[in-house]
Amino acid sequence: MHQRKRVLVFLVTFFSYALFHASRKTLSGVKASLMADWTHNNSMNEPYVYEAFIPTVAEAETFLGLLDALFMAAYAVSLFYWGWLGDRLNPRNVIVFGMVGSATALVSFGSLPKWLHFYSAPYYLLTYIIFGLLQACGWPNEVAIMGNWFGGDNRGFVMGLWAACQPVGNIMGSLLIALVLPLGYEYTFAFNSSLMVLGALIVALTIEESPRRESYQQIDDNETPSEAVDMRTDGTPIGMLEALLLPNVIPYCLCNTCLKFVNYAFFFWLPFYLTGKYGWTERDANTLSIWYDIG
Template identity: 45%
Template sequence: MAWPRFLQRGTLLTSFSHHHVAVFLLTFFSYSLLHASRKTFSNVKVSISKQWTPDAFNTSIDLPAEIWSSNHLFPSTEDATLFLGTLDTVFLFSYAVGLFISGIIGDRLNLRWVLSFGMCSSAFVVFVFGTLTEWLHFYNKWFYCGLWIVNGLLQSTGWPCVVAVMGNWFGKAGRGVVFGLWSACASVGNILGACLASSVLQYGYEYAFLVTASVQFAGGIVIFFGLLVSPEEIGLPSIEAEAGSEEDSQRPLINGAENEDDYEPNYSIQEDRAVIQVKAISFHQACCLPGVIPYSLAYACLKLVNYSFFFWLPFYLSNNFGWKEAEADKLSIWYDVGGIIGGTLQGFISDVLQKRAPVLALSLFLAVGSLVGYSRSPNNKSVNALLMTITGFFIGGPSNMVSSAISADLGRQELIQGSSEALATVTGIVDGTGSIGAAVGQYLVSLIQDNLGWMWVFYFFILMTSCTILFISPLIVREVFSLVQRRQAPILNE
């Protein structure tokens, strides 16, 4: 097992310029802002539900008849809550479809333009949805659905673009560690959205949407003028050219060869600039790349579990243990903490092994045990927080690694000669498939919980985690066999 060069020399930080730091921070906070606006909607659902069912208000406050009639979208709070859940499902499905489209667009247009457009236009839609409609006292279910479908499509431009930009700047040496830290952007966005919304919610839910939309729009402007898509934009060599002098530079962590001895580079360092042209591959070609379909199907199961914790964990804590909603919200943060630590540490280990699948498999096997343990957590907040952190470590960590580092690896294979013009398409396929699984999962979780109870929900999570392992099992066997061969080679040569 060879240690990566950046670990041998201790130059992980010194190998990065201020341009790398700027790209890391800009992409990190751009996606954090997109996630913040999603979290804002979750945080103000109670206020929106009350606004759409103003019966209680009309008994104590003399509302004008025309305003009361327009507000009266639903006869009860339960119906309003059901519609809000429908909006979540509609958003996730449109987001999933948009990911497939956005990845293709991102590989054919300037990534900075696509990301900036998505952030600014999504901010405008959020402003219209939550702020303008309230100011104008305009309430319409179909209008809300249409806006949220458009918002899902626009928000889908974020992840494929930021992963592609990061993949352009950070090579596979240290990619697991860097992407592990960077993939915490979603968790940071959740915290940011909660803080922004809670700071102005007392003035009305419309101001929560106004603040997050304004910040997101400003972030899109900064991205348009400040983000560098690739090193070549400022005359620096690409990451493939920088790595070209190393023997392992043409051995991606994910490749289509059955074993490493069969690998033969299909282009030379000298002809790198001549051969690699800026030519985007097709959607079908991206799907046919080794590992893309298995990891996409695996991520559909894994994201289902991860997003179910995101959407349902506070409700589960409040419903199952009788804890206050505010306490449950604060306690649920520990799941994100575990995911951040897990993604970083597992990325580091995969860098050392120079293989991703074995690390992913071990974590998912342990995730099954952590789910069993967490499902039997006692009514104790400290114990629950500890078990929740462990569960986040073994589920959120692999989810972060698949959606970021592994997606970047898949988009930089020798079959496409490291072309960055596949990164966004591949990322869109992986995350889009995962989002479809997450969208279906939210309906199934509510269905199982209503009819069978929470314990059967955890059994469902265990099944989906096991399916994740099953889908990537051929890759696990291949990479474990490759590691064994690598360890036996020095012994045979003695």
């Protein structure tokens, strides 16, 4: 039973975090369509009765870059908070809240302006910052749950396998965008938001934060109640400064930062540049871009 639970935890956390990545891939995959809508530079010659939100392509590209930068800034800052909160609350519930909140922010950013013909720079900036803040709850709390269930000598191997959820999520996001984009870019945001809500429901109903919590709810035949409670007793969570000063934390952070420079350049802009440079459709660009994540 315990082994089956571990497999379930692995799969649910794997695909729930893959959905986090798939949802943040949405803007990356529809930048050309979004920019065409903002500037009224539409290859389908769709009639517009509203003034262009952004007058030039260059300004639209700059605004998209600003959105990416603000998303990452909000994401980076809030990682500290969500990790701290997950240590003090049930990390599963934090993940569920973040997934539902991310879904709400994503559809508010990408779908509602198109449906309501409401284009506002402050609105776009605010909703995407909120999206970044909520997206950050996933990684520290998913890792915390995995750490609770998978300890011992094989943790490195298991976590190495589990970390593939990030490129898998990117692949899922790109393929879903290619599938839904013919309906309109706004539906890619709505579809990914719906998947996030579904994923949150699955997380809430299927997994526990740790095996210790299960042993408290269903005491084993060879275990006394006091022993079950003792298994759930953990040390006091350390503070942010203490965590930062742990051996090798800062060097690892700096190394990962350098890798992220390259990774997120491709993550945010590869489909857009393939469309602009080679004239490919966004569907083809998104489909081809998955090879970076496969590699």
